[in-house]
Amino acid sequence: MVRSRRSSAPASTRGRSRDRHGRGIRAAVTGPHLPPLNSRSDIFDMTIASTAEYLKDVWPSELAGVVFEVAAMPAELGTSPGVDRWRVFPAQNRVVLYRLPIERLSHLHRHDELHRRMMIETCVFRAVAELLGKDPWDLAPDRYRNH
Secondary structure, three states, X not given: OOXXXXXXXXXXXXXXXXXXXXXXXXXXXOOOOOOOOOOHHHXXXXXXXHHHHHHHHHOOOOOOOOEXXXXXXXXXOOOOOOOOOEEEEHHHOEEEEEHHHHHXXXXXXXXXXHHHHHHHHHHHHHHHHHHHOOOHHHHOHHHOOOO
């Protein structure tokens, strides 16, 4: 007698929690006990947010209404001869940081997580300094005093 490859159980008794091979639904790659994997854009956004939050804590009245945005690329060419890393709109209290130019056009002497984060933080400091009309080193003098 030839048997069918299909299961003899009716479709209603088979749970929806199984795939076609009977192994069950796939779980996340990292599992339930590990944090989810972060992409480069997630890490970039988190670095921008944490640096902006730090600067807002140091300069609360000057940066009270400032909005920080992240865009992939500038929509139009700026006045500088190269590609802008950020753009400041003082009338709108807005700072836009461009992820791709910061990540790909920055010349790092070491390509590791720390130096990439430092480059992103530097761009945020320089953009805020441009907005406030200050030197980037004057924004957080206590932060660099020990180094």
